[in-house]
Amino acid sequence: MEQRTELATTKELAKRLRVTPETIRDWSRRGCIPTLRLSRKAIRYDIGAVLAALSRASEKGGAK
Secondary structure: OOOOOOEEOHHHHHHHHOOOHHHHHHHHHHOOOOOEEOOOOOEEEEHHHHHHHHHHHHHHOOOO
């Protein structure tokens, strides 16, 4: 069975996680969350992968 990936923009992800878009960009630059670059300017985030990365980071002591 095919698994669907839910992609979000920076703004959509920020709203879902209740943080600012700048926080999302910061986490992305620091490698805390995975990023999908569609073009030079278009960036999307796999919500499931981001949530998993944040969960792993919080288990290790919080890399937010």
